[in-house]
Amino acid sequence: MADTTPPEVLATASPAVLWPPDHRLVPVRLLLQSHDACSTTVAVRLNEARSGEPDDAPGGGDGRTTGDIAGAALGSDDRELLLRAERAVPGPGRTYTLVYGVADPSGNVRQVSVSIVVPPEQGRK
Secondary structure, X not given: OOOOOXXXXXXXXXXXXXXXXXXXXXXXXXXXXXXXXXXXXXXXXEEEEEEOOOOOOOOOXXXXXXXXXXXXXXXXXXOEEEEEOOOOXXXXXXXXXXXXXXXXXXXXXXXXXXXXXXXXXOOOO
């Protein structure tokens, strides 16, 4: 019987909240748990790393920095990268999104997204 079911995946980021918004690059690590009914191995690929705000938003509220996502090796099993702890002021906060593809040996792929936030104020997500 052919394997037609993608792996089950649970992914979280550590840390999931970047605080304080002091413009520093923070190491973020993806924690991934997967289970496939037909195999004990899966291939993981970072497909996308994006921010809900521009690298250097207009005005000075985000620190006038660039390179807010650093060390992201798209297309590889990259589970560690750097994200900048900043957000535009005023605004709802920044959300980074990491999108991974997890494939079993039969080629079945499950996409999983993980969010990391820089809230507008401490205690809010």
